[in-house]
Amino acid sequence: NAGVMQNPRHLVRRRGQEARLRCSPMKGHSHVYWYRQLPEEGLKFMVYLQKENIIDESGMPKERFSAEFPKEGPSILRIQQVVRGDSAAYFCASLEDSRSQTQYFGPGTRLLVL
């Protein structure tokens, strides 16, 4: 009974490079959320996706950030041209369906931008 999986667990990028973070939800879950945790800050909502649909991206920065959840494969959070302020822990959470309310979190990806 695998939980939410995220990879890589740690990612180091230089300024201007691209970062790709992957999330595989729990088996049978079709909804994925991405949150960002900055040092000394709480978890902040970024985006909510269902298979092949972006439901709510109100927490995503307007530039450089994008997310997808294809019909097959993991959800991907993509950050283009990373800057030092993007350094944070990025967590993915999954939800079984729209009737459920409890989100289950993955172990996170720690992104460090040099």
Add this chain to the structure above:
Amino acid sequence: EDQVTQSPEALRLQEGESSSLNCSYTVSGLRGLFWYRQDPGKGPEFLFTLYSAGEEKEKERLKATLTKKESFLHITAPKPEDSATYLCAVQGGSNYKLTFGKGTLLTVNP
């Protein structure tokens, strides 16, 4: 805009010394209030969901309660393994996203 404030920011207890953590919230139409536990370097681990004022839930040494303005996480006779950051979050209105507080860092000394 939904808001969550947790207090205290940090709490040190001796093993066996019971206490409570507070979560105050403002939300437009509460769908649920959630408590998570987060260990260093790990993702939040689900503990409880509370849906309406007056509701209580228990798990081992933890008990969560809910009023219209706040929630408490009561820890009875804590052990060192209860040391972690405890996060409170609300889900409001028609959105499914969670709004989190900054957490309470609990340290239980043997």
